[in-house]
Every structure is written in structure tokens, then in C-alpha cells.
Amino acid sequence: MEYVLEIKNVSKFFSGLVAIDDLTINVKPGQIYGIIGPNGAGKTTLFNCVTGIYAPEKGSIKYKGKDITGMPPHKIAQMGVLRTFQNIRLFKEMSVAENIMAGYHTKSKQKWYHSIIHNSFYKKDELESWKKVEELMNFFDLSDLATTPTGDLSYGKQRKVEMARALAASPELLILDEPAAGLNENETIELTKIIKSISEMNIGIMMIEHDMDMVMNLTDYITVINFGKEISQGVPSFVQDDPRVIEAYIGSDDENDKEDANGK
Amino acid sequence: MNNKTTITIAFLAIMAFLPLLADSAWLSIGITFLVFAVVAFSQDIILGRAGVFNMGHAIFFGIGAYTTAILNVHFGLEIIYTIPFAIIFSAIIAVLLAGPIIHLKGDYFLVATIGFNIIFEQVLSNDIFGLTGGPNGIFGIDVIRIFGYELFSDTAIYYIAFGLLIITLFIIRNLDNSKYGRALYYINKDEIAAKSMGINVPYYKLFAFALGASIAGVAGSVFAIQYSAVSPESFNFMQSVMFFAIVLVGGSASLPGVIIGTFVMFVLPELFTEFKESRYLIFGAAMVLTMILRPNGVWPVTFGNIPKFLRPKKGAK
Numbered sequence: 001m002e003y004v005l006e007i008k009n010v011s012k013f014f015s016g017l018v019a020i021d022d023l024t025i026n027v028k029p030g031q032i033y034g035i036i037g038p039n040g041a042g043k044t045t046l047f048n049c050v051t052g053i054y055a056p057e058k059g060s061i062k063y064k065g066k067d068i069t070g071m072p073p074h075k076i077a078q079m080g081v082l083r084t085f086q087n088i089r090l091f092k093e094m095s096v097a098e099n100i101m102a103g104y105h106t107k108s109k110q111k112w113y114h115s116i117i118h119n120s121f122y123k124k125d126e127l128e129s130w131k132k133v134e135e136l137m138n139f140f141d142l143s144d145l146a147t148t149p150t151g152d153l154s155y156g157k158q159r160k161v162e163m164a165r166a167l168a169a170s171p172e173l174l175i176l177d178e179p180a181a182g183l184n185e186n187e188t189i190e191l192t193k194i195i196k197s198i199s200e201m202n203i204g205i206m207m208i209e210h211d212m213d214m215v216m217n218l219t220d221y222i223t224v225i226n227f228g229k230e231i232s233q234g235v236p237s238f239v240q241d242d243p244r245v246i247e248a249y250i251g252s253d254d255e256n257d258k259e260d261a262n263g264k
Numbered sequence: 265m266n267n268k269t270t271i272t273i274a275f276l277a278i279m280a281f282l283p284l285l286a287d288s289a290w291l292s293i294g295i296t297f298l299v300f301a302v303v304a305f306s307q308d309i310i311l312g313r314a315g316v317f318n319m320g321h322a323i324f325f326g327i328g329a330y331t332t333a334i335l336n337v338h339f340g341l342e343i344i345y346t347i348p349f350a351i352i353f354s355a356i357i358a359v360l361l362a363g364p365i366i367h368l369k370g371d372y373f374l375v376a377t378i379g380f381n382i383i384f385e386q387v388l389s390n391d392i393f394g395l396t397g398g399p400n401g402i403f404g405i406d407v408i409r410i411f412g413y414e415l416f417s418d419t420a421i422y423y424i425a426f427g428l429l430i431i432t433l434f435i436i437r438n439l440d441n442s443k444y445g446r447a448l449y450y451i452n453k454d455e456i457a458a459k460s461m462g463i464n465v466p467y468y469k470l471f472a473f474a475l476g477a478s479i480a481g482v483a484g485s486v487f488a489i490q491y492s493a494v495s496p497e498s499f500n501f502m503q504s505v506m507f508f509a510i511v512l513v514g515g516s517a518s519l520p521g522v523i524i525g526t527f528v529m530f531v532l533p534e535l536f537t538e539f540k541e542s543r544y545l546i547f548g549a550a551m552v553l554t555m556i557l558r559p560n561g562v563w564p565v566t567f568g569n570i571p572k573f574l575r576p577k578k579g580a581k
Contacts, residue, residue, distance in 0.1 A: 051460060053456070053459075053460075072459075073456075073459040073460055074459050074460075074462050074463055074464045074465065077459070077460055077461055077462035078462040082460070082461070083460055085457070085460075089454050089456060089457035089460075090454075090457070091449070091450055091453035091454055091457065092453070093453065093567055094449065094453065094567040094568075095567055095568040095570060097568075097570040097574050098446065098449075098567060098568070098569070098570060101446060101570075102446070102450045102457070102458070102461045102463075103461055105443065105446075105447060105450075105461055105462055105463055106461070106462035108443045110442055110443035110444065112444055112471060114442050114443070114444070115438060115439045115442035115443070115444035115445050115475075116435050116438055116439070116475075117438065118438055118441070118442075122442070125443075126441070126442075127571075129443075130570070130571050130573075130574060133570075133574065134573070134574055137574070143574075143576065144576045145576070146570060146574045146575060146576055147568040147570065147575055147576065149567065149568070165461065166461075169461065169462060
């Protein structure tokens with residue numbers, strides 16, 4: 001298996017308007033793949049198509065060689081495609097540990113009757129699950145916050161909890177939607193290290209990011225999209241100097257875009 | 265021992281000794297309280313945990329009561345053997361009714377369940393297949409016999425209801441500490457995030473329905489035993505509104521909240537019978553005030569239900 005994700009000629013329309021237009025993207029295991037482009041270019045729509053929130057009208061999406069086009073989100077997640085959200089979707093009132101436990105849902109083998117009667121199988125499974133949560137809290141340096149409701153955490157910590165939650169499902173493809181949005185410089189550096197070490201676990205990573213320094217440092221390969229269309233593709237150094245990319249960014253009033261991204 | 269356990273044990277201890285102090289009028293209020301508390305807790309699984317706006321919970325309470333009544337009066341089955349049927353029928357009806365509409369958003373779902381409740385009441389009042397007895401319901405339900413003993417005293421029925429409450433609390437505690445129980449909370453708090461974590465949302469919502477309905481079904485059986493009669497108005501839309509309000513006013517997924525809610529909605533009116541007619545006025549006002557002043561209920565739930573070894577050591581922060 002060469003690619004963990006193959007997006008082939010995918011298009012998505014919203015009431016006749018083209019949101020993404022004929023995109024083809026291939027992600028390898030362990031690769032960090034950047035998706036960049038001005039606001040409204042269709043980046044998040046693309047992620048929503050891959051994770052099953054939307055079904056694309058045209059084209060096909062394959063995960064580990066299996067067609068997942070139009071499958072419901074929970075099935076795609078069960079197969080090993082996990083994500084984080086641009087506007088952070090944690091279970092705010094619940095503790096850090098309980099949030100991370102949500103990611104372990106697909107791994108837990110408990111049946112419906114284990115919610116009524118707790119037998120020895122339940123006890124073993126429950127302990128294993130919480131051990132995994134402990135491991136992830138250690139990895140993300142969140143152990144001291146185990147009982148803290150995630151709504152009370154700083155932005156940077158919340159982003160880490162969201163990633164830990166996705167990793168708890170042992171994904172083979174991790175989809176990060178603007179992981180550095182709202183983070184300060186130190187937090188961004190820490191996050192960069194974390195993402196790097198996740199990719200070293202042979203997990204394919206696809207990320208949208210507006211922080212260009214981070215994208216250029218971190219990613220192995222980039223697709224640039226504008227108005228739903230691919231305008232450039234290649235390694236960071238190539239994309240950076242591609243005149244079409246420069247034109248798209250300057251032509252789209254780059255300063256405003258940056259402000260929008262930071263103001264969120 | 266944490267706070268929640270202390271409250272639970274104190275509450276159960278009071279309820280266990282109540283029959284020693286109470287006369288028969290108080291005892292029957294006690295039974296009503298226990299039975300309605302069980303129904304409220306079962307609604308709390310569906311509404312408080314899964315977050316599904318079920319405005320037809322009286323249906324499942326009614327299915328249980330009528331199953332026991334019909335099987336006993338028309339088919340001569342011993343009361344004790346009607347209870348498994350009450351559990352299974354309630355769960356099946358719950359899945360059949362909720363299944364086709366489970367994908368609906370909160371408010372739409374709520375309206376659909378109101379419709380079901382109205383239809384249910386009509387079915388009972390119109391004596392379908394000559395089984396439901398029409399507007400007057402079914403009379404002459406037998407006493408419950410266990411191992412040849414006839415349990416007809418109020419005290420015996422009180423302890424049956426009390427036993428049911430303990431079983432219900434036991435199930436809820438186990439549910440809250442399991443994969444299925446946690447999935448319900450995740451769905452309630454953020455459905456899209458839950459889906460994206462691989463949680464099959466409709467499946468878990470229907471599971472909550474089946475479990476909540478079967479518990480309400482048993483409570484219905486006990487209700488039928490207590491009055492040895494059943495009639496449609498005990499299971500009408502207004503009752504569903506009550507069960508819905510108890511959970512929201514008391515506090516979703518909160519044990520003390522549901523107990524307070526049940527006490528206020530069902531026990532206080534019995535104590536002030538002279539005000540019985542105006543009780544809805546007072547409840548209406550109480551509901552409005554609670555929602556304004558304490559939108560999460562009188563006694564909101566607290567999370568952080570995780571094993572000891574994961575809790576940070578005190579002073580480590």
C-alpha cells in the first residue's frame with residue numbers, strides 16, 4: 001500500500017456553487033501533507049468530504065485502498081481516519097480524561113450489557129481503556145489536568161486535548177484543521193514537535209494551516225487551493241516560489257486574510 | 265467515598281425506614297414517589313444523558329402498566345410473569361417509535377413524540393381490539409404472588425417499588441461507568457465531535473430509548489399493581505410533560521436533581537390536596553423561574569468521573 005489516502009477528482013457543490021473542484025491528492029503513511037489557500041478556498045470542505053460530514057458529488061476517496069466515498073462519519077472514524085476541528089469541538093463540561101476517552105470508544109470492546117452488569121471482562125476492558133488515556137495524557141503533558149473541565153483550559157491546552165482524543169483511536173490518518181490557530185509562539189513550537197513525533201509513528205497527517213512558517217517547516221508536501229481548484233502542488237520550497245501561488249495570495253488581498261485568520 | 269455516594273446512601277436509608285413511621289396514606293404517597301422517581305430516572309437516561317428530547321415518556325410507562333393489566337385480566341397470567349413482557353414490549357415499542365425519527369433534530373423530534381403520545385392515549389381510550397377497556401381502563405388486577413405468598417399490603421408494594429428504585433440506580437451507576445454510558449454523554453455534548461470519534465449516534469440514542477423504556481415499563485407494572493387498575497389519563501401527554509420537566513428542572517443526569525424534581529412535581533401536590541387544582545399554576549411558575557435562574561437545573565450534574573489512579577495528586581498543581 002503506497003498511499004494511506006487517495007482523493008481522486010473530487011468535486012463538491014453547494015446549491016450549484018462549486019466548493020471544491022476536481023481535486024486529486026495522495027497522502028503517504030507518515031507523511032505530513034499541508035493544504036493551504038486563502039479563506040473560503042474550500043479547505044475545510046475538503047476535510048469534511050474525507051471525514052464523511054459531506055458526501056462529494058463527483059470523484060472518489062480511498063482510505064488504505066478501500067473506497068470510503070459517502071460513508072457516514074462514524075464508519076470512517078472507525079476505520080482509522082480521525083480529525084480535529086478548526087473551532088475546537090471538545091466536550092466542554094467534561095474533564096480532560098473523559099474527553100480523551102471519547103477517542104478510545106472504537107477500541108473498547110464493551111457490549112451493551114456491560115453498561116448494565118459489570119463482569120470481569122468489563123473490568124479488564126475499562127482498565128485498559130483508562131491506561132491508554134493515562135499514556136496519552138503523559139505524552140501530551142496533560143496529567144495534572146486530568147479532572148479539569150476542558151472548557152476551563154487555555155486555547156493551546158484545548159488543541160492538545162483534541163489531538164490526544166483523536167490519537168486515542170489509533171488513527172492511521174490524522175486530519176488537523178488549523179491546529180495552530182490562536183496559539184502563541186511557544187505553544188506553536190511545542191505543537192510542531194508533537195505533530196512531527198506523531199508522523200514518526202507512521203501516521204499520515206493532513207493539515208490546514210495559515211501559519212506559513214509552520215507549514216513550510218513542518219510539511220513534506222503541499223497542495224495549494226483557491227476557489228476550490230488546485231493551483232499548485234509540490235514540496236514546500238517549490239510551492240513557496242510558484243508564481244501562481246504568490247499571485248493567488250496577493251490577488252486575494254492577503255492582509256485581510258491574515259487578519260481574519262488571527263482574529264478568530 | 266465521594267459526595268454522590270453519600271447522598272445516594274442517605275436517601276436510600278431514609279426511604280428504607282419510611283414505612284416504619286408512616287400511616288397508610290403516607291405509605292401510598294411513598295409508593296407513588298418511588299414509582300415516579302423510577303420513571304423520572306429512566307427518562308433521565310434518554311433526555312438527561314443521550315440528550316434526546318423525548319416528550320412521550322408516559323407511553324412506555326403506560327405500555328408497562330397495560331401489559332401487566334391485559335395479560336393478567338384478559339389472559340390470567342400471574343402478575344410476576346407479566347413483568348418480563350412489560351420490559352420487552354416497552355423496549356420494542358420504544359425502538360419502533362423512535363427508530364424512524366431518531367435522525368430528527370431536537371425540536372422536530374419533540375413534536376413527533378408529542379404526536380405519538382396523543383395517538384397512544386387515543387388508542388387506549390378507544391378500546392382497541394377490546395383489550396384496553398376504553399376511557400375507564402382496566403379494573404380488577406390481581407395481587408402479586410411471589411413463591412405462593414400474596415403481597416397485597418401497602419408495605420409489601422412499597423418495598424417492591426423500593427427494590428425497583430435500587431435496581432434502577434444500580435443500572436444507572438453501571439451505565440455511567442461504561443463505554444455505552446459515556447457515548448451518550450458525548451452525543452449529548454457535541455454530536456458532530458461524537459460522530460467524528462467513531463460513535464454511531466442513532467444506534468446509541470436507540471439504546472438509550474430501549475433501556476429507558478424498559479425501566480419505565482417495569483415502573484408501569486408496579487403502578488398497575490398498586491392501584492389494581494389502569495386508565496388512559498395516567499399516561500397522557502401532560503404526564504410526559506411532567507417527566508420531561510422533572511429532568512430539566514432538577515438537573516440532567518443528576519441524581520439529587522431528579523429526586524428533588526420528582527418530590528416537587530408528584531409528592532408536594534399530594535401533601536397539599538386542597539391546592540390540587542392550582543398545582544399546575546405553581547409548577548408552571550417554578551419551571552419558568554428555574555429555567556431563568558438555573559438553566560442547568562436546580563442541582564446540575566458534575567463530570568470528572570474517572571478512576572483514582574488518573575486523578576492528579578493534591579498539591580501537584
